[in-house]
Amino acid sequence: xxxxxxxxxxxxxxxxxxxxxxxxxxxxxxxxxxxxxxxxxxxxxxxxxxxxxxxxxxxxxxxxxxxxxxxxxxxxxxxxxxxxxxxxxxxxxxxxxxxxxxxxxxxxxxxxxxxxxxxxxxxxxxxxxxxxxxxxxxxxxxxxxxxxxxxxxxxxxxxxxxxxxxxxxxxxxxxxxxxxxxxxxxxxxxxxxxxxxxxxxxxxxxxxxxxxxxxxxxxxxxxxxxxxxxxxxxxxxxxxxxxxxxxxxxxxxxxxxxxxxxxxxxxxxxxxxxxxxxxxxxxxxxxxxxxxxxxxxxxxxxxxxxxxxxxxxxxxxxxxxxxxxxxxxxxxxxxxxxxxxxxxxxxxxxxxxxxxxxxxxxxxxxxxxxxxxxxxxxxxxxxxxxxxxxxxxxxxxxxxxxxxxxxxxxxxxxxxxxxxxxxxxxxxxxxxxxxxxxxxxxxxxxxxxxxxxxxxx
Amino acid sequence: xxxxxxxxxxxxxxxxxxxxxxxxxxxxxxxxxxxxxxxxxxxxxxxxxxxxxxxxxxxxxxxxxxxxxxxxxxxxxxxxxxxxxxxxxxxxxxxxxxxxxxxxxxxxxxxxxxxxxxxxxxxxxxxxxxxxxxxxxxxxxxxxxxxxxxxxxxxxxxxxxxxxxxxxxxxxxxxxxxxxxxxxxxxxxxxxxxxxxxxxxxxxxxxxxxxxxxxxxxxxxxxxxxxxxxxxxxxxxxxxxxxxxxxxxxxxxxxxxxxxxxxxxxxxxxxxxxxxxxxxxxxxxxxxxxxxxxxxxxxxxxxxxxxxxxxxxxxxxxxxxxxxxxxxxxxxxxxxxxxxxx
Numbered sequence: 001x002x003x004x005x006x007x008x009x010x011x012x013x014x015x016x017x018x019x020x021x022x023x024x025x026x027x028x029x030x031x032x033x034x035x036x037x038x039x040x041x042x043x044x045x046x047x048x049x050x051x052x053x054x055x056x057x058x059x060x061x062x063x064x065x066x067x068x069x070x071x072x073x074x075x076x077x078x079x080x081x082x083x084x085x086x087x088x089x090x091x092x093x094x095x096x097x098x099x100x101x102x103x104x105x106x107x108x109x110x111x112x113x114x115x116x117x118x119x120x121x122x123x124x125x126x127x128x129x130x131x132x133x134x135x136x137x138x139x140x141x142x143x144x145x146x147x148x149x150x151x152x153x154x155x156x157x158x159x160x161x162x163x164x165x166x167x168x169x170x171x172x173x174x175x176x177x178x179x180x181x182x183x184x185x186x187x188x189x190x191x192x193x194x195x196x197x198x199x200x201x202x203x204x205x206x207x208x209x210x211x212x213x214x215x216x217x218x219x220x221x222x223x224x225x226x227x228x229x230x231x232x233x234x235x236x237x238x239x240x241x242x243x244x245x246x247x248x249x250x251x252x253x254x255x256x257x258x259x260x261x262x263x264x265x266x267x268x269x270x271x272x273x274x275x276x277x278x279x280x281x282x283x284x285x286x287x288x289x290x291x292x293x294x295x296x297x298x299x300x301x302x303x304x305x306x307x308x309x310x311x312x313x314x315x316x317x318x319x320x321x322x323x324x325x326x327x328x329x330x331x332x333x334x335x336x337x338x339x340x341x342x343x344x345x346x347x348x349x350x351x352x353x354x355x356x357x358x359x360x361x362x363x364x365x366x367x368x369x370x371x372x373x374x375x376x377x378x379x380x381x382x383x384x385x386x387x388x389x390x391x392x393x394x395x396x397x398x399x400x401x402x403x404x405x406x407x408x409x410x411x412x413x414x415x416x417x418x419x420x421x422x423x424x425x426x427x428x429x430x431x432x433x434x435x436x437x438x439x440x441x442x443x444x445x446x447x448x449x450x451x452x453x454x455x456x457x
Numbered sequence: 458x459x460x461x462x463x464x465x466x467x468x469x470x471x472x473x474x475x476x477x478x479x480x481x482x483x484x485x486x487x488x489x490x491x492x493x494x495x496x497x498x499x500x501x502x503x504x505x506x507x508x509x510x511x512x513x514x515x516x517x518x519x520x521x522x523x524x525x526x527x528x529x530x531x532x533x534x535x536x537x538x539x540x541x542x543x544x545x546x547x548x549x550x551x552x553x554x555x556x557x558x559x560x561x562x563x564x565x566x567x568x569x570x571x572x573x574x575x576x577x578x579x580x581x582x583x584x585x586x587x588x589x590x591x592x593x594x595x596x597x598x599x600x601x602x603x604x605x606x607x608x609x610x611x612x613x614x615x616x617x618x619x620x621x622x623x624x625x626x627x628x629x630x631x632x633x634x635x636x637x638x639x640x641x642x643x644x645x646x647x648x649x650x651x652x653x654x655x656x657x658x659x660x661x662x663x664x665x666x667x668x669x670x671x672x673x674x675x676x677x678x679x680x681x682x683x684x685x686x687x688x689x690x691x692x693x694x695x696x697x698x699x700x701x702x703x704x705x706x707x708x709x710x711x712x713x714x715x716x717x718x719x720x721x722x723x724x725x726x727x728x729x730x731x732x733x734x735x736x737x738x739x740x741x742x743x744x745x746x747x748x749x750x751x752x753x754x755x756x757x758x759x760x761x762x763x764x765x766x767x768x769x770x771x772x773x774x775x776x777x778x779x780x781x782x783x784x785x786x787x788x789x790x791x792x793x794x795x796x797x798x799x
Contacts, residue, residue: 007501007502008502011474011502012502174460174463174464175463175464177467178463178467181464181466181467185466206775207621207774207775207778208625208780208781209774209781209782209783211780212625212780212781212782389781389782389784390624390625390781393624393781396624427465430466433466437470438473441508442508442511442512445505445508446508446512
């Protein structure tokens with residue numbers, strides 16, 4: 001149920017919650033949000049619910065103390081260390097002992113907590129928020145599992161809850177829900193119809209065995225995984241933002257056409273933007289950002305990208321992934337966009353986005369170094385290692401999955417989503433949304449309840 | 458109306474959900490009876506049942522016609538005489554018949570065959586199973602090694618694993634015929650139209666294809682997908698039924714029942730359904746279907762297993778399928794375990 005693309009979420013939890021939310025008198029609405037979110041979390045990971053609750057209470061108390069005055073800085077450093085340690089500890093536990101020891105969404109709620117403490121310290125949160133608001137902000141179900149990492153300043157924008165809430169007309173409420181639903185449906189489509197199908201292709205590629213891929217299929221695989229990750233996460237983010245909009249929160253942009261970026265650093269301003277801006281505001285800038293000398297900038301970037309790698313997971317491939325991105329970004333900053341002629345810089349920057357980024361995703365995807373080596377040997381078959389057992393394998397896979405790859409490629413064109421966003425209230429677009437919603441439901445009905453959805457033998 | 462103007466998408470979605478739910482509720486006992494079985498209301502909305510049916514081409518209007526027909530019968534029954542219950546009975550009998558047929562093929566099991574050893578490749582010496590059965594008029598066959606041209610008139614029937622065999626063993630793909638499909642099961646193998654024949658429109662079933670083409674050898678490996686549904690007995694009965702039908706259609710072919718390939722130890726230890734003890738139980742039962750005259754049991758697991766009887770970890774990425782490069786082991790096994798009749 002904790003997947004937004006789960007039919008029980010779409011047809012049970014969400015409608016029931018939205019109705020309960022708006023039926024609750026304004027004074028208690030925050031509590032409804034908090035309670036609903038805790039139920040949601042409990043269904044997903046009841047064992048770790050106490051961890052979440054504990055973290056919420058401790059962070060609330062510290063934020064009050066920081067606001068209180070004395071030794072603000074010490075308190076901030078202390079609580080940020082506690083939060084960070086908690087995150088690291090659970091990541092290690094989850095990795096070394098058992099995956100179930102990692103609380104659901106811990107990477108995201110801890111980052112929200114740190115951002116909340118820092119914002120309190122920097123007096124960005126002017127009025128002291130009551131406990132229910134702080135707790136609801138940390139736990140709110142549209143964001144608890146995988147973000148987006150919304151700031152508290154966006155949370156208080158909501159006119160339907162909190163101290164300044166006013167009684168909205170039914171019309172406003174309905175148009176909120178309607179607009180949220182539009183984003184939800186387009187996100188659902190990306191997730192269910194594109195990402196989930198591409199992940200089957202990626203799994204097929206693993207089944208063949210990386211050492212036996214034909215080189216064309218290895219490249220198709222790199223594109224497949226890149227797009228799968230993109231539409232899975234972008235789709236999720238749209239669904240999450242859509243649910244937020246239904247509840248009256250501002251739309252949180254998490255993906256802004258990353259593949260239209262001019263270079264890798266631009267790419268990461270647009271990809272998972274709430275994570276990128278978190279790193280910018282709470283790590284990079286406090287370290288001095290770009291207002292320091294070149295060697296120090298490089299060091300700052302190294303720190304940021306190492307932590308980004310660790311944040312995704314503590315296996316070697318994530319660290320490697322972070323380091324590679326660090327190298328590319330430094331080279332862009334100090335060579336490509338600085339020393340090369342402008343026209344050449346533009347071309348190299350685009351090549352980085354379309355060739356290097358997919359290759360970095362391959363590193364991101366494959367945990368074992370040996371398997372990674374095998375994959376790259378098939379991508380670049382100059383070393384004569386490995387052999388395509390069936391040289392025509394890619395033709396067959398294109399036949400099966402061509403439609404989904406095609407859909408993914410079409411949606412890479414920035415104008416397509418732009419059109420949806422601009423004209424989403426027009427009848428034609430609404431009719432399309434209606435149809436694709438039911439296509440998704442149809443697809444989900446035929447895979448739901450079947451644990452082997454991707455693994456029919 | 459005002460509501461519709463403000464939120465047409467929400468409104469339309471809600472209305473359609475309600476309509477679909479009502480329709481499914483009305484049809485769930487009759488038309489979608491098969492799909493409603495095992496439906497868990499905690500896991501999905503009711504109309505998923507209908508959508509599952511629709512994926513198989515069972516549409517609500519078929520049901521509306523059915524209901525009308527039943528109603529008419531019902532009314533007719535009332536008018537003529539006392540049989541109020543009658544129409545309901547009729548619909549049930551159709552299902553009963555289906556289940557009644559099943560036990561029948563058990564006859565094909567050989568009661569005197571107390572030991573599997575006849576097929577057991579391990580003691581494939583002169584004292585093989587046929588001596589135990591003591592049937593003097595039957596010939597004794599031994600597995601021997603052959604070359605690839607043996608497969609010129611061979612047919613392979615199977616699920617995704619056999620699909621893999623065709624994709625990654627060129628020597629077989631260019632010689633033999635493959636009637637294989639991902640997620641194929643013994644329950645649907647003969648009736649499901651999935652074969653595309655050259656120069657013909659549409660798809661035909663294995664049953665039809667076997668009526669039209671004759672083969673010298675038929676290799677079957679099915680049974681993994683079936684482990685989640687139905688018990689061992691139902692599986693073996695159905696398997697025997699399928700073999701009997703193939704025998705009828707292909708009187709001269711050597712039929713090879715292949716034991717189900719194992720999964721890796723990791724998978725086996727962590728899966729309640731798809732584990733090697735379950736596979737072994739089914740293989741044991743399958744081996745009994747062989748008669749060592751024209752139906753043989755072979756088990757390729759020995760070519761891919763580790764010492765604990767699990768699929769070797771390095772040979773598989775997803776713990777279930779062989780990697781492309783590992784299919785050669787299977788091919789080699791088949792080359793070394795062939796029956797040649799003069």
